[in-house]
Amino acid sequence: MKYMLLICVDPAIEPTEGDPTIEQWLAEVGGRRLDGSQLRSIQDATTVRTRGDEVLLTDGPFAETKEQIVGYDVVDCADLDEAIRIASRHPCARFGSVEVRPFYTG
Amino acid sequence: MTLDTEVSELFRAERGRIVATLIRLTGDWDLAEECVQDAFARALECWPREGVPGRPGAWLTTTARNRALDRLRRSNVEAAKLREVVAVADHEPDEDDGIGDDLLRLIFTCCHPALTLEARVALTLRTVTGLTTADIARAFLVPEATMAKRLVRARQKIRNARIPYRVPPAHLLPERTGGVLGVLYLLFNEGYTAGGGAEPVRRDLCAEAIRLARTLVALMPDEPEAVGLLALTLLQDSRRDARFDHAGDLVPLDRQDRSRWDGGQIEEGLALLDAALRRGRPGPYQVQAAIAACHATAAAAGDTDWPQIALLYGELVKLVPSPVVRLNRAVAVARADGPAAGLALVDDLADDVLGHLLPATRADFLRRLDRPAEALAAYEQARDLAPTEAERRHLTRLIEDLRG
Numbered sequence: 001m002k003y004m005l006l007i008c009v010d011p012a013i014e015p016t017e018g019d020p021t022i023e024q025w026l027a028e029v030g031g032r033r034l035d036g037s038q039l040r041s042i043q044d045a046t047t048v049r050t051r052g053d054e055v056l057l058t059d060g061p062f063a064e065t066k067e068q069i070v071g072y073d074v075v076d077c078a079d080l081d082e083a084i085r086i087a088s089r090h091p092c093a094r095f096g097s098v099e100v101r102p103f104y105t106g
Numbered sequence: 107m108t109l110d111t112e113v114s115e116l117f118r119a120e121r122g123r124i125v126a127t128l129i130r131l132t133g134d135w136d137l138a139e140e141c142v143q144d145a146f147a148r149a150l151e152c153w154p155r156e157g158v159p160g161r162p163g164a165w166l167t168t169t170a171r172n173r174a175l176d177r178l179r180r181s182n183v184e185a186a187k188l189r190e191v192v193a194v195a196d197h198e199p200d201e202d203d204g205i206g207d208d209l210l211r212l213i214f215t216c217c218h219p220a221l222t223l224e225a226r227v228a229l230t231l232r233t234v235t236g237l238t239t240a241d242i243a244r245a246f247l248v249p250e251a252t253m254a255k256r257l258v259r260a261r262q263k264i265r266n267a268r269i270p271y272r273v274p275p276a277h278l279l280p281e282r283t284g285g286v287l288g289v290l291y292l293l294f295n296e297g298y299t300a301g302g303g304a305e306p307v308r309r310d311l312c313a314e315a316i317r318l319a320r321t322l323v324a325l326m327p328d329e330p331e332a333v334g335l336l337a338l339t340l341l342q343d344s345r346r347d348a349r350f351d352h353a354g355d356l357v358p359l360d361r362q363d364r365s366r367w368d369g370g371q372i373e374e375g376l377a378l379l380d381a382a383l384r385r386g387r388p389g390p391y392q393v394q395a396a397i398a399a400c401h402a403t404a405a406a407a408g409d410t411d412w413p414q415i416a417l418l419y420g421e422l423v424k425l426v427p428s429p430v431v432r433l434n435r436a437v438a439v440a441r442a443d444g445p446a447a448g449l450a451l452v453d454d455l456a457d458d459v460l461g462h463l464l465p466a467t468r469a470d471f472l473r474r475l476d477r478p479a480e481a482l483a484a485y486e487q488a489r490d491l492a493p494t495e496a497e498r499r500h501l502t503r504l505i506e507d508l509r510g
Contacts (some may be wrong), residue, residue: 001268079270080220081278102267 002103009096036073126212145170225260333382334391340375341398360407412441445474462491
C-alpha cells in the first residue's frame with residue numbers, strides 16, 4: 001500500500017541534532033521508499049488557479065501555514081502502522097510534522 | 107427464562123466477538139454488523155420452533171458467516187476475494203478457536219491512535235457493545251446524524267488508510283494498551299460526570315465501560331493495568347447512589363451517605379486491586395484504584411487515610427505528571443499536612459487546562475487558612491469558569507456559606 005509522506009517544517013525552528021540522520025533514515029527505509037525529494041522553499045513556489053479563462057498566479061504556497069512542505073517521500077508498506085513507524089523515524093518528525101496520506105488503491 | 111431474554115443476553119455477551127470474527131473474515135465492517143444482526147433475527151425466528159441449540163454462539167457465528175458469504179457471492183465480489191473468504195472460513199476447525207483474539211483485534215483497532223478520540227469511543231461502543239447509533243448520540247449529547255457521520259468516517263479511515271486489523275505487535279503493545287484503557291476510562295467518566303438528572307443512557311455509560319473493562323481483563327489476563335482499570339471503575343461506581351442529591355446536585359465525597367455505597371461492588375474492586383498489585387507491575391490505573399480503595403474502606407469521612415492518599419498521589423504524579431494529577435495531589439496533601447502545604451503545591455500550578463478547578467481548590471485552602479477575602483475572590487473566579495449548572499450552584503453555595 002502506497003503512502004505519501006509530506007515533510008512539513010516551521011522555518012523558524014532550528015533542526016535538532018540526533019539520530020537518525022537523513023542518510024540513516026534512507027538506509028532504514030530501504031526499498032520501501034519508491035520516490036522522494038527535498039523541495040525548494042516556498043519563496044520559490046508559484047500557485048496556479050484557473051478561474052474561467054483567467055490563469056491566476058500567486059507568488060508563494062497554496063496556503064499560508066506556519067509549517068511548510070519541505071519535501072516528500074513515497075513509501076510502499078504493509079499498513080498504516082508501518083507507515084507511521086517510517087514517518088516517526090524521519091529526522092524532521094522530531095521538530096516538524098510528517099503527514100502520512102494514503103494513495104488510492106487499484 | 108423466556109427466549110427473548112435468552113437471546114438478549116446472548117446478544118450482550120456474544121455480539122461483539124461474532125462481529126469481530128466476521129470483520130476478520132470479510133474485511134467489511136458494515137457487512138459484518140448487518141450479517142450479525144441477521145443472524146440474531148434468524149435465531150428469534152428458528153429457535154422457537156427448533157429449540158435453542160447446544161452451542162448458541164457457534165450457531166450464530168455460522169449463520170452470520172454463511173449470510174456474509176451469500177451476500178458476497180451475490181454482490182459480484184471478485185472470485186479471488188470470495189475464494190479467500192471461503193477458504194479462511196472453512197478452515198475454522200472449531201468456532202471457539204481464537205475467538206477471544208478476534209475481539210481483542212477489534213478492540214485495539216477501534217482504539218487505534220490514528221482515529222480521533224471521539225471516533226475511538228464511538229466506534230468501540232457501536233461495534234463492541236452494540237449500542238445503537240441513536241443511543242450513543244444521546245449519551246454524548248450530539249445529534250444522531252453527527253454520530254452516524256463520525257462512525258462512517260472512522261470506518262472509512264480504517265479501510266482507506268489501511269489500519270491493520272490486529273492486536274499490536276509487542277513493541278507497540280504497551281502504548282496501545284494504554285490507549286485502550288484510556289478510551290474505556292473516558293467512557294466511564296462520561297457517564298460518571300453526567301449529572302444526577304441526566305438521561306439514563308448517559309449514566310448507563312458507566313455500566314457499559316465496566317462491562318468492557320471486564321471483557322478486556324478476560325482477554326488480557328496478564329495485564330495488571332486492565333485489572334487496575336476494572337477495580338478503579340468498580341470502586342468509583344460503587345458510590346453512584348450517594349453522589350447526587352434530590353436536586354441533582356453533586357454531594358461531595360466527605361458528605362456522602364456511605365450506607366448507600368455498593369458494598370458488594372467495593373469488595374469486588376478491592377479483591378481485583380489486590381490481585382493486580384500482586385503482579386508487581388504498578389501503573390497509573392492501579393494507583394488510582396488504590397486511592398479509590400482508601401476512600402472505599404473508610405467507614406466515615408473522618409476515617410479516611412489521607413497521608414496514604416497523599417503518598418499514592420505522589421506515586422501517580424511520577425507516572426502521570428499532568429496538572430490534574432498534581433492538583434489532586436495538592437488536595438490530598440492539604441488534608442494530610444494542612445492547607446498551607448496544599449497551597450504551596452497549588453501555587454506552582456498556573457495552568458489553563460484546569461479551568462475552574464484551580465481557583466476552587468485555592469479558595470478552599472484559603473478558607474481553611476482563615477483568609478476569607480482571598481477565598482471569596484478565588485471562589486468567584488471559579489464560579490465564572492464553572493462548566494456546568496451543577497458546579498455553578500455548588501460554588502454559589504460555598505460563596506454564600508462564606509459570606510454568611
